[in-house]
Every structure is written in structure tokens, then in C-alpha cells.
Amino acid sequence: MKTRKNKKTEELLEKLEPKTSDNLLTFKGVGKHYGSIIALRDVDMVVDPGKVTCVLGDNGAGKSTLIKIIAGLHQHDEGEFMLHGSAIKLKSPRVALDAGIAAVYQDLAVVPLMPIWRNFFLGSELTTGVGPFKKLDVQKMKDITKQELSDMGIDLRDVEQPIGQLSGGERQCVAIARAVYFGAKVLILDEPTAALGVKQSGVVLRYILQARDRGLGVIFITHNPHHAYPVGDSFLLLKRGRSIGYYSKSEITVGELTAQMAGGAELAELAHELEQLGGHDEELSEAEAGATSQTTA
Amino acid sequence: MSSITASPSHKKKSATTDERVGKKSTLSILLGRPEIGALVGAVALFIFFAIVAPVFLSPASLATVLYGASTIGIMAVGVSLLMIGGEFDLSTGVAVISSALSASLVSWYFGLNVWVGIVVALLVSMLIGFINGIILIKTKLPSFIVTLASFLMLTGLNLGLTRAIGGSVSSPSIANMEGFQSAKAVFASSVNIGGIEVKVTVFIWLAMVLIASWILLRTKVGNWIFAIGGDEKAARAVGVPVVRTKIGLFMAVGFCGWVLGMHNLFAFDSVQSGEGIGNEFLYIIAAVIGGCLLTGGYGSAIGGAIGAFIFGMANKGIVYAEWNPDWFKFFLGLMLLLATVVNIVVKKRAESSK
Numbered sequence: 001m002k003t004r005k006n007k008k009t010e011e012l013l014e015k016l017e018p019k020t021s022d023n024l025l026t027f028k029g030v031g032k033h034y035g036s037i038i039a040l041r042d043v044d045m046v047v048d049p050g051k052v053t054c055v056l057g058d059n060g061a062g063k064s065t066l067i068k069i070i071a072g073l074h075q076h077d078e079g080e081f082m083l084h085g086s087a088i089k090l091k092s093p094r095v096a097l098d099a100g101i102a103a104v105y106q107d108l109a110v111v112p113l114m115p116i117w118r119n120f121f122l123g124s125e126l127t128t129g130v131g132p133f134k135k136l137d138v139q140k141m142k143d144i145t146k147q148e149l150s151d152m153g154i155d156l157r158d159v160e161q162p163i164g165q166l167s168g169g170e171r172q173c174v175a176i177a178r179a180v181y182f183g184a185k186v187l188i189l190d191e192p193t194a195a196l197g198v199k200q201s202g203v204v205l206r207y208i209l210q211a212r213d214r215g216l217g218v219i220f221i222t223h224n225p226h227h228a229y230p231v232g233d234s235f236l237l238l239k240r241g242r243s244i245g246y247y248s249k250s251e252i253t254v255g256e257l258t259a260q261m262a263g264g265a266e267l268a269e270l271a272h273e274l275e276q277l278g279g280h281d282e283e284l285s286e287a288e289a290g291a292t293s294q295t296t297a
Numbered sequence: 298m299s300s301i302t303a304s305p306s307h308k309k310k311s312a313t314t315d316e317r318v319g320k321k322s323t324l325s326i327l328l329g330r331p332e333i334g335a336l337v338g339a340v341a342l343f344i345f346f347a348i349v350a351p352v353f354l355s356p357a358s359l360a361t362v363l364y365g366a367s368t369i370g371i372m373a374v375g376v377s378l379l380m381i382g383g384e385f386d387l388s389t390g391v392a393v394i395s396s397a398l399s400a401s402l403v404s405w406y407f408g409l410n411v412w413v414g415i416v417v418a419l420l421v422s423m424l425i426g427f428i429n430g431i432i433l434i435k436t437k438l439p440s441f442i443v444t445l446a447s448f449l450m451l452t453g454l455n456l457g458l459t460r461a462i463g464g465s466v467s468s469p470s471i472a473n474m475e476g477f478q479s480a481k482a483v484f485a486s487s488v489n490i491g492g493i494e495v496k497v498t499v500f501i502w503l504a505m506v507l508i509a510s511w512i513l514l515r516t517k518v519g520n521w522i523f524a525i526g527g528d529e530k531a532a533r534a535v536g537v538p539v540v541r542t543k544i545g546l547f548m549a550v551g552f553c554g555w556v557l558g559m560h561n562l563f564a565f566d567s568v569q570s571g572e573g574i575g576n577e578f579l580y581i582i583a584a585v586i587g588g589c590l591l592t593g594g595y596g597s598a599i600g601g602a603i604g605a606f607i608f609g610m611a612n613k614g615i616v617y618a619e620w621n622p623d624w625f626k627f628f629l630g631l632m633l634l635l636a637t638v639v640n641i642v643v644k645k646r647a648e649s650s651k
Contacts, residue, residue, distance in 0.1 A: 071534075094536045105534060111527035113594045113644075114520075122524050123536035125517045135515040 024049055024084065024186055024217040025070065025101075031078030032065050039065040041078060043243045045236050047186060047217040052208060054228035055221045056261055057238035063221050066238070067188050070219065071103035072096030102179035103188040110171055112164030116156065117145040119163045120178050144181070152177045152210055169200035173207050180211055187211055188219045193227050205231050225261055229254040237261065331588035332600030334639030338586070338632060339607050346614035353617045356493045363495065366609025367502035368557065370602050372576075373583035374505045375546075375553030377601030378513065380584050382546045383526035383593025384440040386429065388448040389554055390576030395451050396422040396558030397568040398459055401468040404476075411476040419555050425451070426551025430544030452574060459570035472566035484556075485563040498560050502602070505553070509598035522546065527594030582629065583608055586636040588643065595644060607632060 024047045031041035040062040047053045057063045068074040069081065072090035080087050083099060090096045093103070110119045117138075126137040126144075145159045154173045156166075163171060172192045179187050189208065193201040208231050212218050222228050228235060235252060237245040237260050245260060252260075346353045353362075372389055379386055399421040404414030425447065433443045456466070463469045471477055487494040513519035521542045524532035533539050562568055585591065586607055587600025611628045615621075 093534055097536055103534070111524045111531050111594065113527050114523055118520055118523070122520060122532065125520055127517065135511075136517065136520070138515070 026082040029079035030076045051233040052218045054232035054235045061238040062241040100185035102184035104175040105190045110163045115160045117142045117159040120145040148177045148181045169203045186217045225257040331597045335587045335603040350618035360495045362609045362613045363499045366606045367498040370502045370605030371557045372580040373601040373605045374509045375550035376580040377584040379546045380589040381526045381596045382522045387444040390573040391451040392554045393558045394573035396555045397562040422551040422555035426548035430547035455570045467569045468567045470566045481563040484559040506602045
């Protein structure tokens with residue numbers, strides 16, 4: 001551990017180490033307050049290229065705050081947030097985008113009435129010509145949209161149709177393809193499967209893996225461990241604004257993940273209460289079983 | 298996990314062509330356009346007046362109709378863009394008069410060439426737009442409230458300042474001042490086309506519609522306008538400069554108000570300080586009839602122009618048909634109602650039909 005070495009060694013190591021580290025993003029004890037409310041604290045996390053980092057937590061666990069910090073919508077006020085090994089604070093979504101961090105939000109950040117290709121290039125339009133005659137390169141943008149989407153395995157009839165006509169899963173995929181095309185190195189997916197059916201969720205999970213295979217560091221935010229486990233390489237568990245665990249896939253099973261999320265400690269407490277009251281044997285054994293599977297994790 | 302990969306058959310598809318696209322007929326493409334309702338209405342109204350008042354078809358009458366349409370249409374260009382951008386402006390009617398008053402009062406009071414007044418008026422108009430925009434952004438109040446407040450304040454300023462500076466309810470005549478004739482030639486002359494006098498505003502209007510359409514459909518800014526009107530949060534999240542675009546739109550409305558204000562001033566030589574109240578609704582009506590959604594994100598500059606043309610036809614057609622002009626407002630209201638119903642149908646088609 002670097003912290004245990006003396007200062008000189010540390011300085012030497014600093015010099016020897018290349019400025020950019022292999023980790024795309026590193027979080028060390030990151031926290032965020034909104035006034036007196038602590039929204040997030042003590043979060044440690046690493047995002048690597050070609051890996052999927054899952055962030056799991058129930059409602060209000062601090063998932064949204066975490067994404068907002070990474071996407072540049074909010075700034076953290078505790079700990080260190082490092083991009084390629086150097087500490088940064090992202091001041092706006094534009095800065096984050098320029099740094100290669102793209103977020104695909106729950107509400108998708110698409111404008112329903114606009115054609116797919118206009119949505120695809122929104123905010124980063126291609127133009128031709130100069131001065132006052134600078135115009136959108138419509139044909140090129142349509143071609144690229146069509147090509148990029150078919151590369152992701154999304155087969156669309158017509159990129160001119162309003163994006164609102166697509167299904168939820170397809171819209172997610174367009175948003176992912178957009179982020180990939182615009183050179184994202186880190187892709188944040190905010191609950192991409194929350195509003196989707198089983199089949200559509202499967203489609204989205206497939207695109208997550210495609211993005212990963214293209215070498216992106218994917219941050220997959222969800223409250224469903226069954227969606228996270230098959231695609232994830234590491235798992236950060238949040239609860240009430242705190243990190244309650246950070247595991248690599250080999251360290252945890254899907255059952256343990258579920259038990260952790262359901263709150264093993266709370267189950268143990270419940271078991272204790274039930275025991276004191278007495279007479280609820282069946283419920284007691286269930287709660288205890290839940291608590292035990294948590295402690296073994 | 299190898300089972301969860303994309304099937305390779307998808308990748309064989311050609312990037313640009315797709316055999317399923319050809320099925321869309323020209324009619325269904327047309328029906329998806331925002332201005333289609335207005336276009337059908339305009340054609341119906343044109344045929345109607347052509348039958349009940351044959352004089353309506355004479356070139357001179359058409360020139361008059363177009364002039365009437367242009368005085369609404371010039372503002373409707375800016376108002377349409379603003380509405381597509383998701384906001385609207387209730388101060389436009391009186392802002393036109395504010396612009397005209399600033400030009401005339403500044404040049405009269407200081408005894409300057411009227412072109413100086415015209416430049417000052419342009420700055421005033423853009424400033425009004427800028428202030429509307431910045432207050433909207435800073436307070437996050439709905440544009441209805443912000444521009445209602447500026448409507449009232451401008452109404453008061455128009456009356457108060459005109460009386461304080463010129464001593465009357467109308468601005469003093471500037472007909473004999475330097476630069477008046479050249480300014481009149483630019484803003485309020487007529488062009489003779491085949492023996493018919495067509496007001497210059499008609500050409501200014503058409504030019505502005507073309508430029509606005511170009512901006513909307515073929516530039517980045519146009520893309521941004523649709524986006525901020527359609528979903529402001531989404532637009533911000535992908536890096537669209539929402540604040541700049543919104544303020545720019547209000548300033549574009551200010552610019553349109555300046556053009557019309559200069560016409561109002563130089564068509565005569567003075568302006569009544571109490572004028573303009575109520576006109577803001579005519580501009581909004583033109584934009585709405587033309588297919589701009591009140592909720593933003595949908596519409597076209599051409600639609601606003603067609604809306605203004607419908608207004609011009611109804612306004613003058615009633616006169617040519619020798620009916621009592623009292624009925625005009627009834628017509629306008631009916632057109633508005635029909636147009637908005639059609640617009641909702643069109644929007645639903647655009648959103649959900651495949």
C-alpha cells in the first residue's frame with residue numbers, strides 16, 4: 001500500500017509512475033452534501049476499460065448522486081475523483097463529455113418528436129460549408145446514424161422517423177450507440193432496464209456487453225441484481241448514501257448480492273425483534289436465514 | 298455469456314437503403330408535416346372567398362391580402378421560432394410600438410438623422426428580447442408571466458415616455474427630418490410588379506420566412522431550437538447551450554418587432570403610443586394555426602407564414618365579400634380552434650404511427 005510507505009518513496013513512485021493509470025476512473029472516499037443532507041459518502045470504486053462496473057442500491061441509496069458527479073451535473077465535495085489517475089472536478093456535462101464520459105439517463109436524453117438522426121447528433125451536429133452558409137450535413141449524419149445503429153445490431157427502417165416511435169429498449173440502444181460513436185470512454189447507464197420488460201431488458205443487456213467489448217468502461221446503475229450479475233465485472237453496493245461493499249465478480253454470488261441489497265443487517269435485527277416477541281417461529285426462521293446468507297457474503 | 302451477443306445477420310444490412318422505407322407514400326409524408334392543417338385550411342379559405350367574392354382573385358386584391366398577411370407574418374416568423382423553442386412572448390404587440398417610438402423620439406428629440414434612431418430602435422428591440430430571456434432563465438418563471446409583466450411595463454413606458462418627451466399621445470412627425478425618405482424606401486415603399494403595387498414588407502416577410510426555415514432545418518441552432526422546445530433537460534444533458542439558444546430566440550423576436558416597428562413608423566410619420574395592444578395574440582394565433590405546438594418542439598416557419606396568410610385572407614376577404622367586418626374575429630376564433638384540433642391529430646400521428 002502506498003500510504004504505508006514513507007514520503008520519499010512515495011515521491012519517487014510518483015515520478016516513476018506514468019501520469020495516466022490503467023484505471024479509467026477511480027473514486028476514493030468520494031462524498032457529496034446538499035446543504036446539511038449527506039447524499040453520498042465514502043464511495044470507493046474503480047472503472048476499467050472493457051469492464052462493466054455495476055452500482056446497485058435501492059431508491060434513495062445515492063445512485064443518482066453518484067452518476068451526477070461522474071457526468072458533471074454536480075461536483076463532489078469530499079474525497080478524490082480521478083480520471084486516468086489525475087484528480088478532477090467536472091464542472092458541466094459538456095466538460096464530462098469532452099473528457100469521454102457519456103451518460104445515458106433513465107429518461108434517455110432524447111427529444112421524442114425529433115427524428116432519430118437529429119437526436120443522434122444533437123449537440124454535436126456535423127456541418128459543411130463556412131461562415132453564414134454553414135449548414136448541417138444531413139445526408140452524412142443520416143448515413144452515420146444508420147451505420148452506427150446497425151453496427152450495434154439495431155435494425156431500423158428509417159432514421160427519419162421520430163425517436164418517440166421507437167420502443168423503450170430501442171431508444172436505450174440509440175442512446176448507447178450515440179455515446180459510443182462520440183468517443184465515450186466511460187459510459188454511464190442510469191437504470192436502463194428499470195422500465196423495460198424481460199425481453200427488452202435482455203436486449204439492453206446485450207448492448208451493454210457490446211459497448212464493453214468495444215473497450216468502454218461501463219458503469220451500469222440498477223436496483224436489479226439479476227440484471228447486474230450476468231454482465232457485471234465488479235459491484236458497488238450503496239445504501240442510504242453509503243458504500244456497503246465493493247466486490248469483484250469472483251468474490252460474490254448473485255444470491256449474496258441480492259441478500260446484501262435486501263439489507264442483511266436489517267433482517268438480523270428483525271429476527272432479533274421477532275425472537276423477543278416470541279410465537280412467530282416460521283417468520284423468525286426465514287429472517288434468520290436471510291441474515292445468515294448476508295453474513296457469509 | 299457467449300449467448301448474449303448480437304446476431305450477425307443484422308450486420309449484413311446496408312447502411313443507407315432499406316427496402317421497407319419505400320412503402321411510405323407522398324401523402325403520408327405530407328400528412329406528417331406540421332403545417333399541413335394550415336395549408337389545407339388556407340386552400341379551403343382561398344377557394345371559399347374566390348367563390349363568394351370574385352374580386353378577391355384580382356391581382357390588386359391579392360397584393361392587399363399579402364400586405365395584410367406580411368404585417369402579421371413578419372412577427373409570426375420570430376414568434377413561431379420562439380414557440381418551437383418552447384416559450385412564448387406576450388409583449389410582442391407593444392414591443393413593436395416601443396421600437397417605432399424609440400426610433401422616432403430619439404431622432405426627433407436630439408434632431409438626428411432618422412437612421413440613428415433606427416439603429417437605436419434595433420438596440421432597444423434586441424435589449425427587450427434579451428431582458429425577457431434573461432429574466433426567464435434567471436427566475437425560471439413561465440414565459441407567460443415574464444412576458445405578461447414586460448407587456449404591461451412596455452405599455453406604460455410607451456404612453457409615459459411619449460407624453461414626457463413629445464408632449465402628446467402620438468410621437469411627433471419626423472417626415473421632414475434627414476434620412477426619412479431613404480428609410481421610407483427601405484421599410485415602407487411599394488414595388489411595381491406588372492402594374493400592381495406590392496408593398497416591400499411582403500418581400501421582407503418572405504425573405505425572413507426563408508431564412509428562418511433555413512435556420513430551423515439546416516443549421517445546428519435549428520436543431521437546438523427543436524430540442525429545447527421538445528425536451529429541455531434532454532437537450533442540456535447532451536450539451537446543447539440551452540440558455541444562449543433561449544435568449545437568442547427572444548432577441549430574434551425582438552429583431553422581428555424592430556422590422557415591423559420601422560414599417561409602422563415609416564408607413565406614416567408618427568406612431569400612436571397606445572397601439573399594438575392585442576396584436577401579440579394575432580402573432581401567436583398565426584403560429585398556432587401554422588402548426589406550432591403551444592408546448593414547443595414542433596412546428597415550422599412556413600407554417601407561421603401560412604397562418605399569417607390565412608389571417609390576411611380572412612381579414613380582407615370579409616371586406617371583399619362585403620360582409621360586416623364584425624364577423625372577422627369570429628372567423629379567426631373558428632380557424633384557431635379547427636387548426637389546433639388538426640394539429641393535435643398531426644402530432645399524434647407523428648408520435649405514434651409507424
